Amino acid sequence: MAHNVSERLQRxxxxxxxxxxxxxxxxxxxxxxxxxxxSGARSVAPATRRRVDRAVKELGYRPSFTARSLTRGxxxxxxxxxxDIVNPIFSQLLExxxxxxxxxxxxxxxxxxxxxLEKERRYLESFRERQVDGMIVDVATGSDPAVLAALxxxxxxxxxxxxxxxxxxxxxxxxxxxxxxLAVDHLVQLGxxxxxxxxxxxxxxxxxxxxxxxxxxxARYGLESPWVSEGTFTMDSGxxxxxxxLSSDAEPTAICCGNDVxxxxxxxxxxxxxxxxxxxxxxxxxxxxxxAGVVTPALTTVTQPMRxxxxxxxxxxxxxxxxxxxxxxxxxLKGELIVRGxxxxxxxx
Amino acid sequence: MAHNVSERLQRxxxxxxxxxxxxxxxxxxxxxxxxxxxSGARSVAPATRRRVDRAVKELGYRPSFTARSLTRGxxxxxxxxxxDIVNPIFSQLLExxxxxxxxxxxxxxxxxxxxxLEKERRYLESFRERQVDGMIVDVATGSDPAVLAALxxxxxxxxxxxxxxxxxxxxxxxxxxxxxxLAVDHLVQLGxxxxxxxxxxxxxxxxxxxxxxxxxxxARYGLESPWVSEGTFTMDSGxxxxxxxLSSDAEPTAICCGNDVxxxxxxxxxxxxxxxxxxxxxxxxxxxxxxAGVVTPALTTVTQPMRxxxxxxxxxxxxxxxxxxxxxxxxxLKGELIVRGxxxxxxxx
DNA sequence: CTGAAAGCGCTAACAG
DNA sequence: CTGTTAGCGCTTTCAG
Numbered sequence: 001m002a003h004n005v006s007e008r009l010q011r012x013x014x015x016x017x018x019x020x021x022x023x024x025x026x027x028x029x030x031x032x033x034x035x036x037x038x039s040g041a042r043s044v045a046p047a048t049r050r051r052v053d054r055a056v057k058e059l060g061y062r063p064s065f066t067a068r069s070l071t072r073g074x075x076x077x078x079x080x081x082x083x084d085i086v087n088p089i090f091s092q093l094l095e096x097x098x099x100x101x102x103x104x105x106x107x108x109x110x111x112x113x114x115x116x117l118e119k120e121r122r123y124l125e126s127f128r129e130r131q132v133d134g135m136i137v138d139v140a141t142g143s144d145p146a147v148l149a150a151l152x153x154x155x156x157x158x159x160x161x162x163x164x165x166x167x168x169x170x171x172x173x174x175x176x177x178x179x180x181x182l183a184v185d186h187l188v189q190l191g192x193x194x195x196x197x198x199x200x201x202x203x204x205x206x207x208x209x210x211x212x213x214x215x216x217x218x219a220r221y222g223l224e225s226p227w228v229s230e231g232t233f234t235m236d237s238g239x240x241x242x243x244x245x246l247s248s249d250a251e252p253t254a255i256c257c258g259n260d261v262x263x264x265x266x267x268x269x270x271x272x273x274x275x276x277x278x279x280x281x282x283x284x285x286x287x288x289x290x291x292a293g294v295v296t297p298a299l300t301t302v303t304q305p306m307r308x309x310x311x312x313x314x315x316x317x318x319x320x321x322x323x324x325x326x327x328x329x330x331x332x333l334k335g336e337l338i339v340r341g342x343x344x345x346x347x348x349x
Numbered sequence: 350m351a352h353n354v355s356e357r358l359q360r361x362x363x364x365x366x367x368x369x370x371x372x373x374x375x376x377x378x379x380x381x382x383x384x385x386x387x388s389g390a391r392s393v394a395p396a397t398r399r400r401v402d403r404a405v406k407e408l409g410y411r412p413s414f415t416a417r418s419l420t421r422g423x424x425x426x427x428x429x430x431x432x433d434i435v436n437p438i439f440s441q442l443l444e445x446x447x448x449x450x451x452x453x454x455x456x457x458x459x460x461x462x463x464x465x466l467e468k469e470r471r472y473l474e475s476f477r478e479r480q481v482d483g484m485i486v487d488v489a490t491g492s493d494p495a496v497l498a499a500l501x502x503x504x505x506x507x508x509x510x511x512x513x514x515x516x517x518x519x520x521x522x523x524x525x526x527x528x529x530x531l532a533v534d535h536l537v538q539l540g541x542x543x544x545x546x547x548x549x550x551x552x553x554x555x556x557x558x559x560x561x562x563x564x565x566x567x568a569r570y571g572l573e574s575p576w577v578s579e580g581t582f583t584m585d586s587g588x589x590x591x592x593x594x595l596s597s598d599a600e601p602t603a604i605c606c607g608n609d610v611x612x613x614x615x616x617x618x619x620x621x622x623x624x625x626x627x628x629x630x631x632x633x634x635x636x637x638x639x640x641a642g643v644v645t646p647a648l649t650t651v652t653q654p655m656r657x658x659x660x661x662x663x664x665x666x667x668x669x670x671x672x673x674x675x676x677x678x679x680x681x682l683k684g685e686l687i688v689r690g691x692x693x694x695x696x697x698x
Numbered sequence: 699c700t701g702a703a704a705g706c707g708c709t710a711a712c713a714g
Numbered sequence: 715c716t717g718t719t720a721g722c723g724c725t726t727t728c729a730g
Contacts, residue, residue, distance in 0.1 A: 019707055296645040380701090417723080
């Protein structure tokens, strides 16, 4: 019998990972002491510490995060959801955030909503259930402001890249008006006076700001756009809008696009219609995605500092977690103009 | 004072989420019963169930995953690490896996190692500490086989896309030899006989398989390649290797690239040297990333079914979690050739 | 069909 | 400096 029992205990020990109790027993100290040498929360006699350390090594002991989370009330995990991870700009955002968060000891639960509101909701809920310490979210198009606002009541949330209407919490944005102004400046300096705008979803806050930056900047030069259209931030939409422009009487000498993907659609149409870019029409993008420099002609565009935005969001989130009652912070990061081959002087005449 | 205290209690109540005990009290039943109506583990009188449900609603009660994980011994969370999330093919892999996993109720802890072995190790460790139920990993270049093998002793691991030497566990791969063969077939059928290979890291298992597929297929036609070079899977490396080819005496009429990004580098050099593609040299890629169809000329390439691979990996992982002792599974998924503008008949002469 | 109580592995008072 | 002990929120026997 006794043999049987010890055998069972042994097997059990082999299967289940060692617990803090096992370590305590082996080191001949109390669990409290083990806990303290592990967390360094209170001083421990060097000799004891050594014994504990040795026991930890020998047993290959690893503290259970789950148990720790339960007692500490923090999971050291944060959630992040973005609209479309296949779009490299969101990947960069993720990388930036992840890097910073890893430095603070946080792991990230990730979800790509693919611009599906239901999916976004499910991720938010799933992460909340798992009691993340906070969340970074780049909201999907048309996301319900109330959902995010409610979430913010429960846990720290920082919005990045896009805002929901009425959002009163922390946020990191790119200086879209400013950036679009850069593109306009560039074009105007090249002598363009008829500049069209091809944009994405108007209910995406960034699109609104880009549009504003566009018209306001133009106005400052005493100019007005012969064409402003909106669609979705996709290549197909870029194609559609470009075709619409060509069959209109707007006759722009340049087209500003709300993002690079849109611009690629525009370029594709120009290519297919054999319209020379930039000879006949100049085109600008926005975001500076990796492939902006690869298309022909290489795209003149404005960078969106996504990595930096991810890092900033992480920083804001950590602040919020550490100091829940501070007033909300707002960070805006500026991008810069990258001049490539898709823009040149306005065709004379 | 009394006022002060009650106020504080109220605030506290507002802060701390309700526990199962709160629900039990409110419904006038025991916590055990509440637990059972929630999990449906044993039958409960309809009336009781109703009372509990009502209490849950009124309190807005949500079970704590952390506590549940502790007692159930499963976190319903899996880890996933890939070498470079900015590369869209890995994004697709993630999406595919995530989708399937979400259906089973799993959330995913994510990490992009950016091909940094130390970073990869840290992610693996971080996820293990958080006691994920399993992991899906697309290993970084040069990753230590022992690390993964050891991890597999502790928790279910499935490798995807790339293998470590000697890996004996579950894995999902793409049929690289086959796919590269497709590209070779295509080129040979177009009359090409001098086909060069531009490849990435040789220690990446997929690169090896692509290379093999390339040379073997060529051999089957009685052909031999005038040029085979290796570098990294980046545009820059593609540029370098292309330049090397041009200044050699290999004089290929076609260049097979180990992936699309490499091919874009090659295209860029051809463009800069004003060498006509496909007129003078045909170029093929591999992966069919989103932008393969956008560059000029549009890239002929072989699809790598990354989404499907992600889904398959998820399926394998779930199987392994549910049945830890089954023999290891291996899944290989085939891609297909997509003919676009970067290939044409070999220049006569 | 339901309640009581013993943990899950760890932390954090509270005593020495 | 160290040990004891009461939880954290939930699941799950074991008794009714």
